[in-house]
Amino acid sequence: MNAEQATAIVTGAGAGIGRAIALRLSQEGYLVIVADRAEDPAAETVAQIQSAGGAARAEILDITNPAATQALIDGAKGLRVLVNNAGIFDVIAFDNLTADDFRRMYEINTVAMFTLCQQASRVLPEGGRIINLASRAAFGARNYAHYVASKAGVAGMTKAMSLELAARQITVNAVAPGVIETDMLKARPEGLEGMRVQQPSGRLGSPEHIAHAVAFLADPRAEYVTGQVLIVDGGRSVGGTAAF
Ligand SMILES: NC(=O)c1ccc[n+]([C@@H]2O[C@H](COP(=O)([O-])OP(=O)(O)OC[C@H]3O[C@@H](n4cnc5c(N)ncnc54)[C@H](O)[C@@H]3O)[C@@H](O)[C@H]2O)c1
Numbered sequence: 292m293n294a295e296q297a298t299a300i301v302t303g304a305g306a307g308i309g310r311a312i313a314l315r316l317s318q319e320g321y322l323v324i325v326a327d328r329a330e331d332p333a334a335e336t337v338a339q340i341q342s343a344g345g346a347a348r349a350e351i352l353d354i355t356n357p358a359a360t361q362a363l364i365d366g367a368k369g370l371r372v373l374v375n376n377a378g379i380f381d382v383i384a385f386d387n388l389t390a391d392d393f394r395r396m397y398e399i400n401t402v403a404m405f406t407l408c409q410q411a412s413r414v415l416p417e418g419g420r421i422i423n424l425a426s427r428a429a430f431g432a433r434n435y436a437h438y439v440a441s442k443a444g445v446a447g448m449t450k451a452m453s454l455e456l457a458a459r460q461i462t463v464n465a466v467a468p469g470v471i472e473t474d475m476l477k478a479r480p481e482g483l484e485g486m487r488v489q490q491p492s493g494r495l496g497s498p499e500h501i502a503h504a505v506a507f508l509a510d511p512r513a514e515y516v517t518g519q520v521l522i523v524d525g526g527r528s529v530g531g532t533a534a535f
Contacts, residue, residue: 303326306474325348468501
């Protein structure tokens with residue numbers, strides 16, 4: 292491993308979008324820390340990176356534990372990029388939602404992300420990057436108000452934080468995926484075909500589509516892009532499949 296190789300942390304990199312981001316950042320030359328609470332999936336991501344010739348190691352933690360996230364940051368020598376990808380999702384109609392459902396969703400999707408951003412911001416160098424996974428749902432969706440609110444929180448926090456870190460030449464952006472084919476979709480009742488027909492392109496997104504957006508924001512040449520929420524949804528947020 293190159294002693295000067297920059298490090299990227301990707302949370303939730305044991306599956307879906309996080310795994311694709313980890314693989315892509317490894318191809319971009321980073322030593323990738325695959326942070327996940329699930330041990331075997333994280334080991335599988337590390338194995339895939341290594342067999343492609345990249346450098347990676349796993350860190351097993353629950354991102355809602357601030358001592359564990361601090362240890363993650365402390366152990367990430369040469370940290371340049373933090374990708375806050377780990378998140379949860381479920382479907383509960385508004386009428387049945389409880390305050391505890393809201394708290395559980397916020398704890399992982401929003402509060403843990405805040406903690407990691409703050410801890411990382413204290414060690415990131417000039418040129419550092421924070422990239423948060425929001426969601427197109429942050430702009431409104433039915434049957435998961437707690438998820439929508441948690442991701443709207445991510446989008447707002449990203450914008451606010453970008454202003455406070457700009458003078459240190461650290462950019463903070465979010466990527467807001469539309470419907471991306473991962474295990475997370477299993478919680479949705481429409482089924483893959485039901486989701487696909489709502490896409491203007493007639494296609495669901497892939498984790499690699501999101502990884503490409505993250506790689507763009509992580510690139511040193513994206514230094515003047517900050518405080519943005521980049522929607523990657525095949526045009527779904529512009530319009531559905533209806534004629535008007
Ligand atoms: N799949 C989509 O359509 C979609 C759309 C919009 C936004 N997103 C967002 O993209 C991100 C990744 O989604 P995905 O579809 O790949 O999800 P996924 O469920 O396939 O994978 C999530 C990963 O995060 C890990 N994780 C969850 N909670 C954790 C915790 N507390 N500590 C450590 N690790 C934890 C899981 O173990 C898993 O490996 C999420 O933030 C999600 O909200 C996904």
